[in-house]
Amino acid sequence: MQMIPIQALRPDETEVARVLQICNACRYCEGFCAVFPAMTRRLEFPKADLHYLANLCHNCGACLHACQYAPPHEFGVNVPQAMARVRAQTYVDFAWPAPLGALYRRNGLTLALALAGGLALFLLLAIANQGSLRQLQPGGDFYRVFPHGFLVALFLPVFAFAVVALAIGVTRFWRNVTPGAVAGAAAAEAAHDALRLKYLDGGHGEGCNETDDRFTLARRRCHHLTFYGFLLCFAATCVATLYHYAFGWHAPYEATSLPKLLGITGGIVLLIGSAGLMYLNLRRHPAHGDTAQQPMDRGFIALLLLAAGSGLLLMLGRNTSALALLLALHLGVVLALFVTLPYGKFAHAVYRCAALLKWAVERRQPNTLGVDED
Amino acid sequence: MVDVLVIGGGNAALCAALAAREAGASVLLLEAAPRDWRGGNSPHTRNLRCMHDAPQDVLVDAYPEEEYWQDLLNVTGGRTDEKLARLVIRESSTCRMWMRKHGVRFQPSLSGALHTARTNAFFLGGGKALVNAYYRSAEGLGARVRYQAPVERIELQDGHFKAAFVGNERIEARACVLAAGGFESNRQWLREAWGRNDAGEWPADNFLIRGTRFNTGTLLRFMLDAGADPVGDPTQAHMVAIDARAPLYDGGICTRIDSVTLGVVINRAAERFYDEGEEFWPKRYAIWGRLIAQQPGQIAWSIIDAKAIGRFMPPVFPGAKAATHEELARQLGLDEARFGATLRRYNAACRVGTFDHTRLDDCATQDLQPAKSHWARPIDTPPFYGYALRPGVTFTYLGLRVDETAAVRFGDQPSANLFVAGEMMAGNVLGKGYTAGVGMSIGTAFGRIAGSNAAAVALKAQH
Numbered sequence: 001m002q003m004i005p006i007q008a009l010r011p012d013e014t015e016v017a018r019v020l021q022i023c024n025a026c027r028y029c030e031g032f033c034a035v036f037p038a039m040t041r042r043l044e045f046p047k048a049d050l051h052y053l054a055n056l057c058h059n060c061g062a063c064l065h066a067c068q069y070a071p072p073h074e075f076g077v078n079v080p081q082a083m084a085r086v087r088a089q090t091y092v093d094f095a096w097p098a099p100l101g102a103l104y105r106r107n108g109l110t111l112a113l114a115l116a117g118g119l120a121l122f123l124l125l126a127i128a129n130q131g132s133l134r135q136l137q138p139g140g141d142f143y144r145v146f147p148h149g150f151l152v153a154l155f156l157p158v159f160a161f162a163v164v165a166l167a168i169g170v171t172r173f174w175r176n177v178t179p180g181a182v183a184g185a186a187a188a189e190a191a192h193d194a195l196r197l198k199y200l201d202g203g204h205g206e207g208c209n210e211t212d213d214r215f216t217l218a219r220r221r222c223h224h225l226t227f228y229g230f231l232l233c234f235a236a237t238c239v240a241t242l243y244h245y246a247f248g249w250h251a252p253y254e255a256t257s258l259p260k261l262l263g264i265t266g267g268i269v270l271l272i273g274s275a276g277l278m279y280l281n282l283r284r285h286p287a288h289g290d291t292a293q294q295p296m297d298r299g300f301i302a303l304l305l306l307a308a309g310s311g312l313l314l315m316l317g318r319n320t321s322a323l324a325l326l327l328a329l330h331l332g333v334v335l336a337l338f339v340t341l342p343y344g345k346f347a348h349a350v351y352r353c354a355a356l357l358k359w360a361v362e363r364r365q366p367n368t369l370g371v372d373e374d
Numbered sequence: 375m376v377d378v379l380v381i382g383g384g385n386a387a388l389c390a391a392l393a394a395r396e397a398g399a400s401v402l403l404l405e406a407a408p409r410d411w412r413g414g415n416s417p418h419t420r421n422l423r424c425m426h427d428a429p430q431d432v433l434v435d436a437y438p439e440e441e442y443w444q445d446l447l448n449v450t451g452g453r454t455d456e457k458l459a460r461l462v463i464r465e466s467s468t469c470r471m472w473m474r475k476h477g478v479r480f481q482p483s484l485s486g487a488l489h490t491a492r493t494n495a496f497f498l499g500g501g502k503a504l505v506n507a508y509y510r511s512a513e514g515l516g517a518r519v520r521y522q523a524p525v526e527r528i529e530l531q532d533g534h535f536k537a538a539f540v541g542n543e544r545i546e547a548r549a550c551v552l553a554a555g556g557f558e559s560n561r562q563w564l565r566e567a568w569g570r571n572d573a574g575e576w577p578a579d580n581f582l583i584r585g586t587r588f589n590t591g592t593l594l595r596f597m598l599d600a601g602a603d604p605v606g607d608p609t610q611a612h613m614v615a616i617d618a619r620a621p622l623y624d625g626g627i628c629t630r631i632d633s634v635t636l637g638v639v640i641n642r643a644a645e646r647f648y649d650e651g652e653e654f655w656p657k658r659y660a661i662w663g664r665l666i667a668q669q670p671g672q673i674a675w676s677i678i679d680a681k682a683i684g685r686f687m688p689p690v691f692p693g694a695k696a697a698t699h700e701e702l703a704r705q706l707g708l709d710e711a712r713f714g715a716t717l718r719r720y721n722a723a724c725r726v727g728t729f730d731h732t733r734l735d736d737c738a739t740q741d742l743q744p745a746k747s748h749w750a751r752p753i754d755t756p757p758f759y760g761y762a763l764r765p766g767v768t769f770t771y772l773g774l775r776v777d778e779t780a781a782v783r784f785g786d787q788p789s790a791n792l793f794v795a796g797e798m799m800a801g802n803v804l805g806k807g808y809t810a811g812v813g814m815s816i817g818t819a820f821g822r823i824a825g826s827n828a829a830a831v832a833l834k835a836q837h
Contacts, residue, residue: 025628025690028420028500031481040485043688065506066499068417068626072410075621204479204498213506369684 007047012085016054017045019082022075029063033199034359035079036063041367048176051093054086055173055348055355058199060208061288062215071287084290091347096168103343108295111303114340119332122146126328133325140252140318142327148244148251151331158338165342170350179358186360193360194353197223211283219280225273226304232266233311252318264315270308277301300345306333376402376518377832378825379538379547381525381593383407384414385501385814386796387553388508389821390828391517392476394551397829401517402547404540406524406554407588412505414555415585415769415797418626419501420484421494422818423811425467432482435492439463442493445809449660453610453805461778462803462812465819470495473818477507486687489656494811501814524588525554527596533784535792548832549791551824552782553817556770556797557591558611559583559623564767567608573670577765580672582616584766587623594773594798603775603783606801612808613663616766618673619691631761632686634662635749636731637678638720639763641669644703644712646720651738651748655686660808663765674763675706677717679755685731693759702758721752769813771801780824791831793824 009017020039023029030036035057042049059080069075088104095101103110126133126145137144193199200208200220207217240259243249253260278301281294310330317326340346378394380387383405391403405412425442426433442463446454470480479498483491490496497504513519520540528550529536535550557563564578571577598604620629635655639662641647648665652658666674696702703713720742727736729751739746774782774794781788796817803816 021688021692022628022690024688025630026500026626027484027486028497028502028627030484031479031496031498037485043684062499062503066503068500068502068624069628073624203481206479214510 222276229270390825393825
């Protein structure tokens with residue numbers, strides 16, 4: 001027989017368990033999102049379940065504003081805040097390699113150092129490669145500043161490492177929540193819920209809370225712009241890679257080429273989305289989520305904003321003497337973004353998708369409780 | 375001068391303010407509580423009992439007027455006013471469109487409350503979400519809201535409203551709606567109403583209040599003293615059995631203990647005192663508050679064993695848990711010998727057939743007083759659990775008599791410009807007993823009536 005060890009809860013986890021015991025006796029918020037229906041399938045909340053539910057929470061704020069037990073009530077129920085704190089714990093606990101989990105703790109510093117390092121690296125390399133930052137490159141040919149092979153040799157391992165580190169982390173998380181077999185329908189549902197940000201719709205389609213108890217779709221829309229803008233940029237890189245290796249068509253490409261169109265569109269969309277998210281984050285109700293994580297949230301949004309902005313500037317200034325400078329800035333930002341991908345806010349995407357998948361699987365399983373009341 | 379002054383800040387007050395504003399009147403709403411505690415008891419509500427003749431969005435099947443009326447007649451034992459009750463019932467079939475317009479969203483019955491899928495429309499996010507939506511809508515429409523503005527008295531002239539006083543500030547209005555709640559959080563009034571029992575106890579001293587601490591009945595008392603026609607009995611209230619560890623105020627829904635039908639309930643003498651399996655819990659939970667109020671010390675304990683776990687709504691606080699009857703008695707501070715004897719007698723009397731908590735099953739006791747008519751199974755599977763219970767008052771029924779205009783009456787003459795809604799008049803429809811969601815139906819119906827009538831009077835007075 002396999003023994004399931006009962007792990008002691010840390011204070012942030014104990015708080016979620018305490019809050020959920022109150023919520024489970026109330027259940028008024030069941031219609032807002034998946035967290036509460038998932039909660040009602042349980043009577044107790046061991047560690048793995050707390051981490052699952054914390055990552056299922058999208059921090060929309062609806063349950064805080066609707067809560068009859070929210071502060072100043074003596075029960076002091078603040079689900080989004082309690083969940084946010086455990087989410088941060090999830091990222092640390094499941095980080096690979098484990099010592100790097102500490103990077104989440106001081107994430108503002110982590111991102112700042114990564115950015116400074118990325119910028120310094122490319123600026124110095126640019127100077128080393130061509131003697132100065134101000135030199136016109138005919139046709140905006142940036143491979144004359146940084147050779148293609150060099151960029152591949154640098155970015156490919158960084159990106160691959162990010163993928164591996166996040167995959168290992170989320171695999172450990174997944175094993176802990178013992179989801180059972182994943183059916184195609186469950187996977188499709190989880191993908192749908194993630195790609196549409198279903199649980200930022202408030203359960204009524206009018207969105208989530210930002211500054212007060214009013215509902216708005218602003219965050220959902222800005223997140224969509226950010227995510228899909230990011231994907232377009234990524235698609236631009238993928239198409240360009242295909243052009244380079246499969247067809248031997250080398251950058252720079254025409255303004256009307258597919259990589260350029262994807263990149264420009266993606267950059268603009270990402271810029272608008274991340275600027276919107278930053279604006280909303282700065283105006284968020286202070287009781288939403290965990291203010292200690294603001295450096296992580298805002299740092300990540302700032303990197304996305306900088307990546308998009310510097311990419312667009314580079315595109316505009318490619319035929320000027322600022323090419324090398326703009327290129328170094330852009331590549332420095334992108335390097336910082338990718339280096340910190342597994343140890344920053346981006347982690348929420350993989351853990352949340354895993355939690356959504358777990359929920360899609362779980363809700364297809366029979367409920368073992370036979371609770372009924374008035 | 376403002377057209378319509380609304381005194382109170384819960385569902386009925388908000389419905390009145392919205393209706394008056396929609397009718398074109400200027401509106402000032404005075405909420406006694408600070409903003410964080412606004413809404414009276416409404417943040418603790420969750421649904422509206424709705425008449426409907428066919429399936430409607432979140433409601434299944436039909437719940438026709440006649441069935442609703444019979445349910446109300448049944449729970450009140452006839453202490454209701456048929457004309458007003460039917461008015462509320464009919465309003466409940468149409469008011470949800472209006473509620474939606476003002477931002478209220480509905481959802482099907484919550485898990486654990488599926489038996490109300492036909493009769494009750496649940497507010498998405500519960501009553502506080504509804505209250506938030508109404509305040510947003512009221513302010514959006516230009517109604518003014520003041521918090522921490524408790525009205526202590528009003529100025530009347532021959533039954534005519536002149537002004538209200540917040541402290542020494544005199545606020546005039548052309549018409550006024552009183553919707554300031556019952557007196558459930560006025561300890562002294564409850565004490566007087568319930569009096570002293572034969573054992574010399576003041577039972578009401580041991581009551582917990584499930585709702586707001588701001589319903590002190592100040593305005594209700596003022597109106598009664600001013601000669602407004604009363605309705606109802608001050609000891610009648612919605613009263614349920616709740617966890618004895620619940621906070622004194624605002625414990626709300628989560629402090630209920632729903633394990634009663636699955637075990638036995640004993641008093642301080644470790645004796646059973648009522649048939650725990652008489653009926654389904656939803657049909658009986660509202661009588662257990664009064665039953666416990668009549669026990670010594672106004673306390674009782676729900677005792678269950680491991681077989682019951684997972685079959686009732688999880689309680690907000692963990693229960694006492696023990697491996698033996700004796701140990702449980704010790705933990706609960708009860709006489710071990712008597713506790714053991716009561717459980718042995720009960721266990722021996724159980725005639726277990728086919729246990730089924732979803733119907734009135736054939737598990738009953740034999741030759742036991744009082745009997746347990748259904749779901750009687752021996753309490754023999756450790757661990758054993760015990761939850762201390764106290765009476766929890768939701769709201770009181772003593773109020774002001776009205777007719778279908780919601781006007782306050784003096785010597786059976788209606789006031790021309792003073793109206794009343796919500797708990798302050800719910801006793802007209804609900805003289806006794808309770809059925810889930812009917813309080814919100816009354817508040818919504820009469821809130822809107824009072825608001826529209828007040829606006830009509832005020833606008834006429836303007837010209």
